[in-house]
Amino acid sequence: MSLAAAGRRPVLADLIARPTDRARAVALDAALVLAGAAFVAILAQVEVPLWPVPITGQTLAVVVVGAALGARRGAAALATYVVAGLAGLPVFAGFTGTIAAVAKPSFGFIIGFVFAAYVAGWFAERAWDRKPVLAFVGFVAASIVPFLFGVPYMAFILNTVLGMDLGVQEILAAGVTPFIVGGIVKAALAALLIPAAWAGVRAIERNARR
DSSP, X not given: OOOOSTTOOOOGGGGSOOOSSHHHHXXXXXXXXXXXXXXXXXXXXXXXXXXXXXXXXXHHHHHHHHHHHOHHHHHHHHHHHHHHHHTTOSOBTXXXXXXXXXXXXXXXXXXXXXXXXXXXXXXXXXXXXXXXXXXXXXXXXXXXXXXXXHHHHHHIIIIIISOXXXXXXXXXXXXXXXXXXXXHHHHHHXXXXXXXXXXXXXXXXXXXXX
16 A cells, blocks of 8 residues: 555555555455454454453454554454454354344444554554554554444443443443453553564664665
């Protein structure tokens, strides 16, 4: 993808030698998107069962994929992941995948992953992923995005579809509080991994110039 957008800096995926042929360049982007979706599917299986929303490794994967691929490819990877799961592929937590997932209280968070990957990629495209502190701030911001979709969606499913009568405090206790510490830890881990990858790239470049 072009780096022509104002202020856009290369992300890790941009370091791959890009074919000059358009068809091959598109194929490369498609391969990166599929690899990103597969990575999210793998970490989705790292799960701590919890009702109504399980704790999984998905958020870490979403942030890493978004930062590594950039905003557009990252969002495309997560959109691919969502479509694959709804089509029946066992990519969601617990090796599940079905159109019926839309009726689960946790599905709103999955929708939010698409936008979270975009946000993580947006920060990476402005070089916030090069230094751990800036990366952590950007990745925490990206990690908040799924809650903006997931919590209202969860409340709708629980109260309107399932006929429960949960108040705001109960909704927050179920859909926000259990994930705060884990979200911070996963953002911190991503903020170590991605800058470390950039440090490795710089070391290779220095050795190549010698």
